[in-house]
Amino acid sequence: KKTYRIAVIPGDGIGVEVMPEALRALDVVSQRFDIGFDYQHIEWASCDYYMKHRQMMPDDWKEQLKGADAILFGAVGWPATVPDHISLWGSLLKFRREFDQYINLRPARLFEGVPSPLANRKAGDIDFMIVRENTEGEYSSVGGVMYEGTEREVVMQQSIFSRHGTERVLKYAFDLAQRRAAKKITVATKSNGIAISMPWWDARAAEVAAQYPDVAWDKQHIDILCARFVMNPDRFDVVVASNLFGDILSDLGPACTGTIGLAPSGNLNPERKFPSLFEPVHGSAPDIAGKNIANPVAMIWSAAMMVDFLGGNVAGPERDAHDAILAAIEDVLKKGPHTGDLGGKASTTEVGMAISERL
Amino acid sequence: KKTYRIAVIPGDGIGVEVMPEALRALDVVSQRFDIGFDYQHIEWASCDYYMKHRQMMPDDWKEQLKGADAILFGAVGWPATVPDHISLWGSLLKFRREFDQYINLRPARLFEGVPSPLANRKAGDIDFMIVRENTEGEYSSVGGVMYEGTEREVVMQQSIFSRHGTERVLKYAFDLAQRRAAKKITVATKSNGIAISMPWWDARAAEVAAQYPDVAWDKQHIDILCARFVMNPDRFDVVVASNLFGDILSDLGPACTGTIGLAPSGNLNPERKFPSLFEPVHGSAPDIAGKNIANPVAMIWSAAMMVDFLGGNVAGPERDAHDAILAAIEDVLKKGPHTGDLGGKASTTEVGMAISERL
Ligand SMILES: CC(C)[C@H](C(=O)O)[C@@H](O)C(=O)O
Ligand SMILES: CC(C)[C@H](C(=O)O)[C@@H](O)C(=O)O
Numbered sequence: 001k002k003t004y005r006i007a008v009i010p011g012d013g014i015g016v017e018v019m020p021e022a023l024r025a026l027d028v029v030s031q032r033f034d035i036g037f038d039y040q041h042i043e044w045a046s047c048d049y050y051m052k053h054r055q056m057m058p059d060d061w062k063e064q065l066k067g068a069d070a071i072l073f074g075a076v077g078w079p080a081t082v083p084d085h086i087s088l089w090g091s092l093l094k095f096r097r098e099f100d101q102y103i104n105l106r107p108a109r110l111f112e113g114v115p116s117p118l119a120n121r122k123a124g125d126i127d128f129m130i131v132r133e134n135t136e137g138e139y140s141s142v143g144g145v146m147y148e149g150t151e152r153e154v155v156m157q158q159s160i161f162s163r164h165g166t167e168r169v170l171k172y173a174f175d176l177a178q179r180r181a182a183k184k185i186t187v188a189t190k191s192n193g194i195a196i197s198m199p200w201w202d203a204r205a206a207e208v209a210a211q212y213p214d215v216a217w218d219k220q221h222i223d224i225l226c227a228r229f230v231m232n233p234d235r236f237d238v239v240v241a242s243n244l245f246g247d248i249l250s251d252l253g254p255a256c257t258g259t260i261g262l263a264p265s266g267n268l269n270p271e272r273k274f275p276s277l278f279e280p281v282h283g284s285a286p287d288i289a290g291k292n293i294a295n296p297v298a299m300i301w302s303a304a305m306m307v308d309f310l311g312g313n314v315a316g317p318e319r320d321a322h323d324a325i326l327a328a329i330e331d332v333l334k335k336g337p338h339t340g341d342l343g344g345k346a347s348t349t350e351v352g353m354a355i356s357e358r359l
Numbered sequence: 360k361k362t363y364r365i366a367v368i369p370g371d372g373i374g375v376e377v378m379p380e381a382l383r384a385l386d387v388v389s390q391r392f393d394i395g396f397d398y399q400h401i402e403w404a405s406c407d408y409y410m411k412h413r414q415m416m417p418d419d420w421k422e423q424l425k426g427a428d429a430i431l432f433g434a435v436g437w438p439a440t441v442p443d444h445i446s447l448w449g450s451l452l453k454f455r456r457e458f459d460q461y462i463n464l465r466p467a468r469l470f471e472g473v474p475s476p477l478a479n480r481k482a483g484d485i486d487f488m489i490v491r492e493n494t495e496g497e498y499s500s501v502g503g504v505m506y507e508g509t510e511r512e513v514v515m516q517q518s519i520f521s522r523h524g525t526e527r528v529l530k531y532a533f534d535l536a537q538r539r540a541a542k543k544i545t546v547a548t549k550s551n552g553i554a555i556s557m558p559w560w561d562a563r564a565a566e567v568a569a570q571y572p573d574v575a576w577d578k579q580h581i582d583i584l585c586a587r588f589v590m591n592p593d594r595f596d597v598v599v600a601s602n603l604f605g606d607i608l609s610d611l612g613p614a615c616t617g618t619i620g621l622a623p624s625g626n627l628n629p630e631r632k633f634p635s636l637f638e639p640v641h642g643s644a645p646d647i648a649g650k651n652i653a654n655p656v657a658m659i660w661s662a663a664m665m666v667d668f669l670g671g672n673v674a675g676p677e678r679d680a681h682d683a684i685l686a687a688i689e690d691v692l693k694k695g696p697h698t699g700d701l702g703g704k705a706s707t708t709e710v711g712m713a714i715s716e717r718l
Contacts (some may be wrong), residue, residue, distance in 0.1 A: 118477060153523075155519070157555040158502075197515075222607055224642075230611065250580075251586040254590045
């Protein structure tokens with residue numbers, strides 16, 4: 001029996017509420033498919049921890065995570081006490097960078113039983129993958145303020161893209177597209193407005209595309225691309241984007257499928273040199289936190305993605321466990337119970353228990 | 360009788376096809392409301408011009424536009440022959456900057472007769488204004504490539520925000536919100552990820568907001584904000600955003616109202632020191648160009664915005680002309696004819712003529 005060591009980081013807000021539901025589902029598949037999970041429960045990487053220690057994580061956080069095969073992550077952020085850029089750069093964004101999780105993989109899929117905010121879309125119409133660059137680009141803390149406090153005050157913010165970082169995310173996305181039926185990929189850009197980095201990004205995309213003659217590709221500016229997510233979401237298969245554009249598209253895509261309460265994500269280090277991190281796309285949602293009403297599906301689905309990744313994304317008990325969780329999620333989405341975001345009245349716990357029971 | 364000098368720049372692609380329909384409408388209101396328009400037809404600021412002269416505009420373009428009260432602009436871009444960043448930075452983006460058109464004002468409104476891609480939304484449910492910063496921020500040509508052609512190649516792109524530029528767009532937006540019934544404003548940000556410029560932007564927003572105690576404001580990260588445009592578009596009144604975020608939101612907002620073929624925009628120099636520029640939000644659309652099928656409404660509505668602006672945005676023949684054009688547009692949207700983007704079969708010319716006839 002294979003046993004995986006999982007670092008469990010609930011974080012803040014609804015992260016704390018949805019995490020137990022993911023663990024509940026993992027406990028069931030652990031029994032059913034004979035996979036061992038050895039949990040390491042972590043209370044740092046939260047704003048509570050920050051309030052006590054004036055930092056988001058202990059100095060030896062890397063040391064503490066040494067044995068982890070993966071990180072299961074809730075959500076971080078509590079802007080009422082800690083500014084977002086401090087809490088996020090001190091935790092989530094640090095993991096992404098220091099563990100070189102350069103792929104952020106985010107599916108957008110419309111399920112039966114989930115009312116889409118889009119008219120005339122039914123289950124199966126929307127089913128695509130967003131591949132987001134996850135370690136560089138627009139997310140940078142390089143820059144600063146000049147002439148502060150004067151009328152001439154100016155702030156400079158660098159976006160930094162490397163050939164290394166750009167090529168690897170493009171290749172990952174083209175590889176993924178090549179393995180899918182439609183073999184189609186859309187590259188997000190904004191080379192008409194952002195005059196230095198984005199034409200350069202386009203050139204990298206063209207170079208990589210040339211190595212995949214069997215994959216149909218096009219590039220679309222982020223403004224019209226967002227519009228097309230709403231107007232023609234059925235047209236997309238794989239979408240690859242920079243850090244910022246991927247962030248935007250991976251909230252918008254799931255919104256088009258009904259609720260961001262469903263969307264999971266994997267922050268992957270494909271070489272498995274460092275632990276990968278799995279988390280819902282939604283954040284800590286302070287506005288609904290503490291009420292036990294958040295939708296736990298995104299968290300549970302993230303746990304399923306994690307198990308499949310741990311198994312090497314190939315056939316085996318891990319793949320079976322993933323598929324079983326997905327089937328249980330699909331069934332509960334179809335028949336209920338539903339949380340408030342889907343028009344239901346069920347609590348986080350009720351939906352989580354329903355999924356585990358169907359397992 | 361007041362006569363305005365209008366520089367008419369059709370540009371490329373469908374810009375050339377929709378422009379005559381705007382002029383047709385202006386001719387009618389000129390008669391009906393006794394307003395004079397003196398047109399200066401300009402063939403530069405197009406990719407055709409570029410192919411002949413290796414630059415988008417003549418050296419003395421500013422000189423040539425000296426007497427213009429406003430610029431009516433179609434669309435620029437023909438990527439098959441001229442890369443977008445060259446054609447746009449050589450024309451539209453130059454106007455915005457050199458004429459200090461620091462406000463880009465873009466309404467999003469759902470009309471009767473226009474099917475929204477969103478479920479259960481009817482005319483009146485969506486009606487908000489996007490105020491986009493238009494001269495700085497993420498649209499910058501500052502930066503460059505290092506270690507080119509090596510594995511270490513890296514590209515740096517600066518975003519540059521000034522206190523001057525940020526405060527004035529925020530103030531304009533808060534002023535606008537204050538004049539509207541709902542008195543509500545949403546500030547787009549991404550201060551959790553973009554660590555230098557966006558927290559700074561948030562601080563400017565908080566400072567300006569403090570001067571408008573009667574305006575309710577909140578700030579939302581661009582990812583979740585895009586999601587909410589789809590999920591709850593009825594919640595917005597005025598949205599203010601940086602150059603890039605405003606660009607994204609002002610394609611997405613109109614997409615939620617059915618088609619970006621309707622959305623107009625004003626690139627305003629509110630002090631009227633330089634001519635302001637009015638253009639549809641849609642681009643040159645090479646994929647449908649040359650077929651006389653583009654929707655001319657965005658262009659015609661842009662012309663109406665121009666007339667109102669020329670009249671000082673106060674009661675008078677210009678305001679009446681604006682209102683008459685809008686009423687004609689509403690009527691045609693309700694009763695047809697419609698172009699293909701709205702499910703109809705009418706040509707650009709037919710829709711343009713229908714609007715002018717209702718005038
Ligand atoms: C063509 C492009 C440079 C432009 C922009 O991004 O500003 C357009 O998308 C717009 O919204 O006016
Ligand atoms: C919380 C924030 C920094 C983060 C991001 O922008 O990457 C989140 O929105 C996400 O998508 O994972």
